[in-house]
Structure formats: structure tokens, C-alpha cells
Amino acid sequence: xxxxxxWTIPVGVLIVMLVVGTVxxxxxxxxxxxxxxxxxxxxxxxxxxxxxxxxxxxxxARLNRxxxxxxxxxxxxxxxxxxxxxxxxxxxxxxxxxxxxxxxxLDQEKVQESRIRLLSTGYFKDVRMSLEKGTERxxxxxxxxxxxxxxxxxxxxxFGWSQTNPFWGGLGISDINFLGRGLVLSGAxxxxxxxxxxxxxxxxxSVFNSRFQAGVTALVSLGEERALxxxxxxxxxxxxxxxxxxxxxxxxxxxxxxxxxxxDLGIRLDxxxxxxxxxxxxxxxxxxxxxxxCANHPFNGYxxxxxxxxxxxxxxxxxxxxxxxxxxxxxxxxxxxxELASKIFGSDYEFSKYLIKYEHSFPAxxxxxxxxxxxxxxxxxxxxxxxxxFSRFFVGDYAFFLINKDSLPRNLELNFSEVxxxxxxxxxxxxxxxxxxxxRGKFFYRGYVYGAVNFSVVTKAAxxxxxxxxxxxxxxxxxxxxxxxxxxxxxLFTLSLGYIMDMVF
Amino acid sequence: xxACLAVVGLAEAARGQVREVxxxxxxxxxxxxxxxxxxxxxxxEIFTPRxxxxxxxxxxxxxxxxxILSMSKRRTPVAHGLVQYTIIYDIWEETFSVREETPGxxxxxxxxxxxxxxRTCGSLHELALRPLLELPKDxxxxxxxxxxxxxxSREMRxxxxxxxxxxxxxxxxxxxxxxxxxxxxxxxxEKDIQADMVYTYRSPGIxxxxx
Numbered sequence: 151x152x153x154x155x156x157w158t159i160p161v162g163v164l165i166v167m168l169v170v171g172t173v174x175x176x177x178x179x180x181x182x183x184x185x186x187x188x189x190x191x192x193x194x195x196x197x198x199x200x201x202x203x204x205x206x207x208x209x210x211a212r213l214n215r216x217x218x219x220x221x222x223x224x225x226x227x228x229x230x231x232x233x234x235x236x237x238x239x240x241x242x243x244x245x246x247x248x249x250x251x252x253x254x255x256l257d258q259e260k261v262q263e264s265r266i267r268l269l270s271t272g273y274f275k276d277v278r279m280s281l282e283k284g285t286e287r288x289x290x291x292x293x294x295x296x297x298x299x300x301x302x303x304x305x306x307x308x309f310g311w312s313q314t315n316p317f318w319g320g321l322g323i324s325d326i327n328f329l330g331r332g333l334v335l336s337g338a339x340x341x342x343x344x345x346x347x348x349x350x351x352x353x354x355x356s357v358f359n360s361r362f363q364a365g366v367t368a369l370v371s372l373g374e375e376r377a378l379x380x381x382x383x384x385x386x387x388x389x390x391x392x393x394x395x396x397x398x399x400x401x402x403x404x405x406x407x408x409x410x411x412x413x414d415l416g417i418r419l420d421x422x423x424x425x426x427x428x429x430x431x432x433x434x435x436x437x438x439x440x441x442x443x444c445a446n447h448p449f450n451g452y453x454x455x456x457x458x459x460x461x462x463x464x465x466x467x468x469x470x471x472x473x474x475x476x477x478x479x480x481x482x483x484x485x486x487x488x489e490l491a492s493k494i495f496g497s498d499y500e501f502s503k504y505l506i507k508y509e510h511s512f513p514a515x516x517x518x519x520x521x522x523x524x525x526x527x528x529x530x531x532x533x534x535x536x537x538x539x540f541s542r543f544f545v546g547d548y549a550f551f552l553i554n555k556d557s558l559p560r561n562l563e564l565n566f567s568e569v570x571x572x573x574x575x576x577x578x579x580x581x582x583x584x585x586x587x588x589x590r591g592k593f594f595y596r597g598y599v600y601g602a603v604n605f606s607v608v609t610k611a612a613x614x615x616x617x618x619x620x621x622x623x624x625x626x627x628x629x630x631x632x633x634x635x636x637x638x639x640x641x642l643f644t645l646s647l648g649y650i651m652d653m654v655f
Numbered sequence: 656x657x658a659c660l661a662v663v664g665l666a667e668a669a670r671g672q673v674r675e676v677x678x679x680x681x682x683x684x685x686x687x688x689x690x691x692x693x694x695x696x697x698x699x700e701i702f703t704p705r706x707x708x709x710x711x712x713x714x715x716x717x718x719x720x721x722x723i724l725s726m727s728k729r730r731t732p733v734a735h736g737l738v739q740y741t742i743i744y745d746i747w748e749e750t751f752s753v754r755e756e757t758p759g760x761x762x763x764x765x766x767x768x769x770x771x772x773x774r775t776c777g778s779l780h781e782l783a784l785r786p787l788l789e790l791p792k793d794x795x796x797x798x799x800x801x802x803x804x805x806x807x808s809r810e811m812r813x814x815x816x817x818x819x820x821x822x823x824x825x826x827x828x829x830x831x832x833x834x835x836x837x838x839x840x841x842x843x844x845e846k847d848i849q850a851d852m853v854y855t856y857r858s859p860g861i862x863x864x865x866x
Contacts, residue, residue, distance in 0.1 A: 258714055263814055281713030283746050290713065290746065
């Protein structure tokens with residue numbers, strides 16, 4: 151082998167010399183002939199220099215992996231990324247949202263998708279991308295110019311009146327880019343003369359730019375459920391003695407304090423699937439009043455009197471294929487959740503709660519849309535006071551317009567209506583027809599009117615089993631709504647005629 | 656043929672909502688060239704500061720021009736034209752490379768300045784249209800020129816729709832309604848992604864070879 155190699159190298163060198171010599175002789179005969187003149191010597195030197203430079207450029211291009219096959223889709227190397235125009239948002243937070251990094255080959259599709267991703271954060275009015283020269287040909291600096299926008303959003307506006315709460319109002323506000331780090335800080339408060347609730351939370355939508363999400367929320371509420379005396383059932387039979395016999399002579403209150411927190415941990419499995427785990431713990435101090443054990447007591451079985459602890463774990467799965475969050479015309483939204491409260495978690499309440507929501511959108515006449523949704527829920531209690539009343543189903547949370555304020559929704563889990571009946575079985579069906587009105591406004595970006603019909607039933611599973619009368623069963627399960635929804639820079643708003651009707655009648 | 660279909664497909668894709676939509680009334684010249692209808696029109700308004708920035712960004716841009724010639728009375732389309740310019744700015748050479756694609760063929764050329772680029776791509780000069788019907792004589796015609804800048808591909812629109820669907824994963828089962836309450840928030844709409852702009856130019860009623 152060694153002998154073969156020792157012969158091979160000189161032969162190879164000889165062949166190369168012959169080839170180079172032949173090429174030089176054949177390719178530059180005029181240069182050799184004209185070498186006598188100085189000018190031509192200079193020209194030859196310049197040509198040689200240009201050839202060297204071209205070779206160097208080609209080598210650099212090769213090293214940079216630049217493919218110049220199609221000048222309309224150049225493949226540059228991203229040498230650096232620079233953010234301009236940001237005053238509040240941190241540059242590293244903006245860069246962390248990009249789908250490409252320095253050192254990678256520039257992919258225009260990724261650049262475009264990154265731009266949409268930045269816009270979808272809600273931190274910017276506009277995002278523009280451009281390229282600038284890098285340190286050498288084939289290398290570029292990616293420049294991101296952002297126009298920041300207001301990131302303080304109104305989440306909720308609460309307002310209403312009823313016989314038990316003459317007036318209540320409240321507000322929920324979020325800063326979706328807290329400290330310029332992409333954190334969501336949200337706070338909400340609602341209050342009437344008798345009830346107040348406060349919520350404060352912080353949410354990290356993408357933990358270290360990963361698929362994980364995390365958040366903490368604290369809730370404090372001072373509640374007072376009030377059963378009006380004319381709605382309290384009278385007792386009968388041999389057990390109808392004071393204090394049970396006296397119930398119904400005056401309004402009865404259930405006063406309570408709740409102070410607790412939620413920890414949310416989530417993961418985006420892919421673009422359309424999410425899985426999250428919620429850990430909940432709270433302290434409750436409730437005062438139910440005399441005769442709480444009476445069968446006709448309006449708050450019998452609602453909550454443990456005195457101090458108690460409610461803690462649970464909730465697992466939630468979500469699939470979202472809707473084509474638009476505001477007015478979807480295609481796609482579905484499925485949410486399934488299971489909550490478990492147990493002594494294992496230190497809870498005085500033991501129950502399991504199952505919820506499923508399915509919503510499907512269809513295109514309709516012209517650019518209209520039809521949306522059908524189904525929500526179902528079941529609570530399995532361990533013992534009579536397995537679940538606290540505020541974790542049970544309330545028909546107002548699902549139904550539309552019902553006369554007599556039967557359907558006022560709860561705000562921050564406080565019930566301001568005159569109905570204090572809760573169930574452990576819930577089914578709700580909704581059909582909605584949407585008609586877009588405009589789509590290119592400056593402040594009011596988009597808006598549409600909707601008409602909807604709903605069928606909601608909240609009842610007690612025990613009632614179904616025994617067929618006993620239950621005061622809380624839904625009297626009129628069919629409800630209607632007509633309203634208007636608008637998308638603005640400070641949030642999405644709904645003006646519901648059904649809600650106004652609830653208030654007035 | 657494939658390129659032509661792709662151009663038609665992009666024209667269809669661009670009919671959705673876009674960031675900037677404008678319509679203009681514009682005088683145009685309609686003539687007969689080699690037995691086919693031809694059109695001359697200028698539309699340099701499309702080169703807004705925003706588009707100029709985009710064209711100079713170093714990224715590839717596309718300008719799709721879709722022309723429909725129809726009879727003035729019955730609005731029956733009688734001829735059709737398509738042109739697509741693909742433009743890229745070389746940030747080292749500081750020149751533009753332009754590829755012009757039409758159903759009749761493609762050509763590529765270089766342009767040294769933005770001014771020349773606007774002069775070249777901001778107008779059509781005697782562009783031959785493809786007849787769909789025999790052109791009636793003594794008839795007045797209407798011309799609609801629809802210009803779409805950077806129409807998004809189907810794949811890109813699919814990807815972005817997922818951002819539109821539920822950007823932050825918020826939303827709760829049976830969220831309580833409120834009197835005048837915000838229930839969620841969105842920041843990107845389809846108008847941001849379908850195309851950068853769509854400008855439409857319409858002619859008054861014109862005759863072949865004159866007004």
C-alpha cells in the first residue's frame with residue numbers, strides 16, 4: 151500500500167501541473183504574447199486579483215451556505231437581531247417571540263410568521279421587519295421596528311341592581327405586558343352595599359418562551375346570600391317546631407368570607423390543544439344562622455358553618471380550531487374539565503365536578519355565521535355538604551333573558567340576584583346567529599349583531615331520582631338574547647339586550 | 656400553466672380582508688394591439704411610504720395585478736389580464752431585481768432606484784389582455800384593475816389563523832355574561848394577514864381606441 155501511495159502522489163502532482171499548465175497556455179495565450187508591455191501586465195495582474203476576489207467571495211459564500219440559485223429567494227445568514235421603537239417592551243422579550251435565531255439561515259416564511267406572532271401578543275400596533283448589511287456579504291442584521299400600543303385592557307365591567315342588592319358595580323383591568331416582560335397582571339373588583347369581591351392575578355403566557363404557561367390568582371370575597379322571606383318555604387309535620395317554624399318570618403342571610411388562591415400550570419400541546427392543571431386552596435368563614443339544619447332552611451346544606459377549608463385540583467383540556475376568536479365562521483372549541491376536592495388535599499369539602507363545553511361555528515348566508523354550543527356539567531358530592539354552594543351550578547351563568555331576574559349571572563363568583571338556588575346537574579344548549587356590521591373601523595375595529603336562543607336547566611340530581619319538588623329548578627328553561635359585540639383596542643365588548651331586560655323586569 | 660394557476664389562486668386568496676383597502680376612479684386607455692385588447696394605466700399611489708419601506712427591506716415582495724374588462728351595460732367580462740411582479744432589494748448592491756410574470760411569459764430585469772421601480776411597476780403600458788369573448792364594436796367598456804400587495808400563501812394563512820383562534824389560551828367554560836363586559840381580547844385580525852394592501856382602480860365607460 152505504501153509503495154502505491156508513494157507513487158501516486160508524484161503522479162497526481164504531475165497531472166495537476168500538466169493540467170494547470172495546459173489551461174494557462176490555452177486560456178491566456180494573448181496574455182503571454184503581450185507580456186512584453188507593462189499595461190498588459192497590469193491588466194493581467196488586475197484580472198488575477200479579480201479572479202482571486204471572486205474565488206474568495208465564492209468561498210465565503212460557501213462557508214455562509216448562501217444559495218444564489220434564485221435571486222428572489224436569497225438565503226442569508228442572520229448575523230444579529232436588533233429591535234427598534236420599543237420603549238416599554240424589553241428587547242429580549244421581543245426577540246424571544248421570534249421563530250429564528252442568529253446563526254440560522256433566514257427563512258422569509260418564518261419572518262412573516264414571527265411578525266404575526268408579535269402582533270398577536272397585543273403589545274404592538276405594528277411590526278415591521280427589514281434587513282441590513284452584516285459584517286460581510288451573505289450575512290444580515292434582522293431589524294424589527296415596533297410601534298407599541300396600549301396594553302391596558304378592560305376585562306370586565308359589572309353593573310346591575312336587584313331587590314337584594316340595590317346597586318352593584320365593578321371593573322376588571324389587565325396590563326397584558328406588565329413590566330415589559332410579557333406578563334399579564336390583572337385585577338378586578340365588584341361591590342354592593344352587602345357584598346364585595348377582589349381578584350388579583352399574574353399570568354405568564356409563555357414561561358421562558360416555552361410551551362408552558364403559569365399563573366397565580368388570589369381572590370378575597372365578603373359575600374352575603376340573602377333569601378327573601380316570601381320565597382322561604384314553610385315547614386310541616388311533627389318536626390315543624392321553632393326555629394324551623396319561625397323560618398319565613400324574615401329574610402335570612404348567609405354571610406361568608408372567602409380568601410384563597412389558584413395556581414395554574416398549563417402546556418400548549420400544539421397550536422390547537424392545551425392541557426392545564428389548577429391547584430385551588432381557600433379559607434372560608436361562614437355564618438349560616440339559626441336552624442340551618444331545618445329542612446325548610448333556604449341555606450340547608452350550602453356550606454359548613456364556621457371556619458372550613460376548600461381545596462381542589464382541576465385538570466382541563468382544550469381543543470380550539472376556530473378560525474377567528476371574535477366572529478368564528480368555521481371550527482370548533484371543546485373544553486373538558488374535571489375538578490377533584492378531597493380530604494387528601496386538606497379540604498373539608500369532598501366532591502368531583504365534571505364540565506364539558508362544545509361549540510361549533512358554521513358559515514351562513516353571505517358572511518353571516520351560525521354558532522351552536524352545548525355545555526353540560528355534573529357534581530358528585532360526598533355527603534350532604536360535599537361541595538360549597540358557590541362551586542355549584544347557577545342557571546344565570548348559562549341562560550339568557552329570564553323575567554324576574556332569575557338569570558342574572560354571578561360576578562367574581564358573587565351572586566347579586568334574588569335567586570339563591572344552586573344545582574349539581576346542568577345542561578345548556580345555545581344557538582346563535584351573527585350578522586357582521588363592519589370590519590375596518592379605526593377604534594371600533596369590528597362589530598356584529600347577534601340573536602340567540604338558549605335552553606338551560608340546572609337542577610339537583612337527587613331531585614331527578616326522587617322526583618321531589620325542588621325550589622331551585624329552572625321555571626322557564628328557554629331564554630333569548632339580542633345583542634351587539636364590538637372589538638376595540640381596549641377589549642371586546644358585549645351589549646346584551648337580554649341583560650338589560652333582566653335588570654328592568 | 657402552473658404559474659398562471661398559482662397567480663389566479665393568489666388573486667382569489669387576496670379577496671379576503673387586508674390591512675389597507677382603497678378604491679380609485681381612474682382614466683385608462685384601451686386600444687387594440689395585435690388583434691387583442693390592450694390597456695394602459697398608471698397606479699403609482701400604491702407605492703406608499705409603508706410599501707417603499709417594505710420594498711427596501713431586503714425581503715421579497717409581490718405585486719399582483721388582476722384586470723377585468725367588461726361591457727359597460729351588462730357588465731359581462733370580455734377580457735382578462737394578470738401580471739405579477741416579484742421584487743427584491745439587494746442590500747449590498749442597493750439595486751432591485753424584478754421578475755415580471757404574465758400568462759404570456761416571464762422576464763427578469765434589474766432596476767437601480769426606487770424612482771425607476773415605481774416608474775416600471777407603477778403602470779401598465781399597452782398590456783395585452785386575454786379575450787374571453789369577441790369584443791363588440793361601438794360598445795363602452797369598464798375596466799377594473801385590482802392590485803394586491805404581498806398576498807399571503809394558503810399555508811401562511813392557515814398558520815396565522817391558529818394565532819387568531821385563541822392567542823393566549825384564555826376563556827372559561829360558561830363565562831358569566833355581564834351588562835357591558837369584555838369577555839376576551841384579540842389583537843390580530845385577518846386583515847393583518849391576507850395581504851399588505853389591495854387597491855382597486857375602476858375606469859369610467861371607455862371605448863376601444865378612444866374615450
